[in-house]
Amino acid sequence: MNTTHAIQLLDTHAGGDVSRIVTGGIDLLPGASVREQMHYLRDDADGLRKLLLFEPYGIPEMSVDLLVPATHPEAAAGYIIMEVMGYPIYSGSNTLCTATAVLETGIVPKQEGIQRFKLEAPAGLVQIEARVHNGVVESVTCEGLPSYIDTYRATINVPGIGQLHYSVAYSGGFYALVDATELGFKLTLDEEPALAATAHKVVEAIQAERGFSHYTLGDVGPLPFLHFMGPEERIADGFVRSRSTTYVHPGVICRSTTGTGTSARLALMHYENRLKPGDRLETISLRETGFIGTFTGTHRAGAYQVVENTITGRSYVLAKSEVVINCADPLVNCGELHHILSDRHASMPLGIPNG
Known part of the structure; x- marks a missing residue:
């Protein structure tokens, strides 16, 4: 051979x-x-x-x-x-x-x-x-994949961190969505190791407490991802910018904000009645790169209002x-x-x- x-x-x-x-x-x-x-x-x-x-x-x-x-x-x-x-x-x-x-x-x-x-x-x-x-x-x-909110503003006690709020979206995988400011993060590059360590603890705590099931795919395994959300800045009518970062694996923070993380964020904004068709969200990474997510519409799937969206970036x-x-x-x-x-x-x- x-x-x-x-x-x-x-x-x-x-x-x-x-x-x-x-x-x-x-x-x-x-x-x-x-x-x-x-x-x-x-x-x-x-x-x-x-x-x-x-x-x-x-x-x-x-x-x-x-x-x-x-x-x-x-x-x-x-x-x-x-x-x-x-x-x-x-x-x-x-x-x-x-x-x-x-x-x-x-x-x-x-x-x-x-x-x-x-x-x-x-x-x-x-x-x-x-x-x-x-x-x-x-x-x-x-x-972007059709995205929806599975869980909104749940509370969990994380060992070594304490009590925090999180939501869960599906956008190609299940994402825990966490307010970065609640944990004291500004989402700057020097925080990357601490963000990875914190996200790992949060994801482990959620995995230990519960599982998640997609409305058509069924059980897709334990929740793997966490998306840190920074404060929103309104750039223009229907255009919001926010610092963001995504954890995908122990020790691994994505260099970009990720397309699926951006889609998950759009699902949350729609769930909170803060989007209309054509509205855009630009997520900015720890390395100052960005993707733009655009909300294009919704459809009903079972018990969920599913968000349709696109992701724009450059490779x-x-x-x-x-x-x-x-x-x-x-x-x-x-x-x-x-x-x-x-x-x-x-x-x-x-x-x-x-x-």
């Missing part, structure tokens, strides 16, 4: 969150949908996620997006999202990065002005609107590279991924140029 393989990557970032887009080197995955392919990767080939997110190739703060052929006829490409906590069915920052990658690689040829196309995430079809000027992708707007290309995987390297475990590594290097029929 060949012990050396190569994977092609396009490293990007949106709001500071690095997404490694895998453009070649992986064989076609079984599954009739991108969701089924995600399940196969998760259950039978999790080594790809581990390889690219941990040493010696990466760090847990990164994300990985594997480009796969779309199974839906309306989609230009599919993508599977991999993060340190596992396989989310959707992510705003990863979608912004993947949309930029399919434009930069020519899967979707760039057109000047506004162009629209669809991608297929594990969550389903995602409408993309890209703004291109002089050949540069200046911004991407993607659909930047960092590097185009080929990672060499040597299965004889003691730091590399090929056992969980050797069966999906392609000897042909660029194996996915996505029209990705190799030059």
